[in-house]
Amino acid sequence: MSTKKELPEEQRNELLRVLKARFEKNQNRHKGIAWADVQARLEANPEKLWSLDEMELTEGEPDVVGFDAQTREYIFYDCAAESPKGRRSICYDHEALESRKEHKPKNSALGMAAEMGIEILTEDQYRELQQLGKFDTKTSSWVKTPAAIRELGGALFCDRRYNQVFTYHNGAESYYAARGFRGSLRV
Template sequence: MTHEELIALLEKRFNKTSHTRTDKSFDDIKEKLLQSDKLDTLIQMEETKGEVDFVWEDGDTLVFADCALQSPKGRVKYCYDREALEGRKKYPPENDIISVANNMGIELCDEQLYRKLQEVAGPFDTKTSSWIKTPDDVRSLGGALFGDYRYGRVFIYHNGADSYYSSRAFRGFVKV
């Protein structure tokens, strides 16, 4: 995907839904995008089936996030972090979400941002789930957090950090 194709796709999504989240025109957003170094990161989000979209403004910063209805299919079957991956003796997954997110240049949603994303642009993960950034006190005990949306509300759960599933990936965001 080229930068031009990404911009055209983002404009289409903006015109469909995102325009309700800002008083900026897409031309304003496009100008800021073209001045940023985040286009390749947004392309990676798109290529891994994240369906990236503009979700909100944070002061002068524009926030783009994975808005695929279900957890991004190009990022499934990963455990939580490198420690969990290396500790998995039997049937290790291909990778871990922390390494993949860092390589892509995206930030993971923590519980608060996951809930905000669900409120502003969701519902998401109605049949899947997404790993979220896990607090150190939970991770130090071997766990990791994930969320989903069921029964009209967001649920946050825990699992062993070394677990992985075909229906769990991760959502991230990028600030421009």
């Protein structure tokens, strides 16, 4: 049975080839995890492959970064060196997008993540990612913002400067050419 969120065979095979090559090139991100196990899980979950393809199309370069032993799920994060190009110049959420009277961005981080079937990284997940390499040395990425901050109109973003990971705040309606978001997907 085919669904809207299922990739055609040729596109699925190409995505699996790209993901496998990235997996093999970056073994430090997923020690003790075998590609064959990941691929079997992906092939059994075509809607997750669709989401990974969306991550890839927006230049997120998704890769396996862990395995949750409790849920038995593989965890993918966007591992592009800089915030994904296809997800920049966006505000934080739909409410922020709607609040802009002029010069509205095309979308929001939470809106795009929902459309793609992924979750935006939390601050803790962002810091975990930074343990695997140096990310966002020239860009920044929105991160999941606590409700108390969001209710006051703010949102959080992170980056890496001076070999240190920083968390900042901004109005949720703001957007910049060098700020996007990173996502996570459990399979």
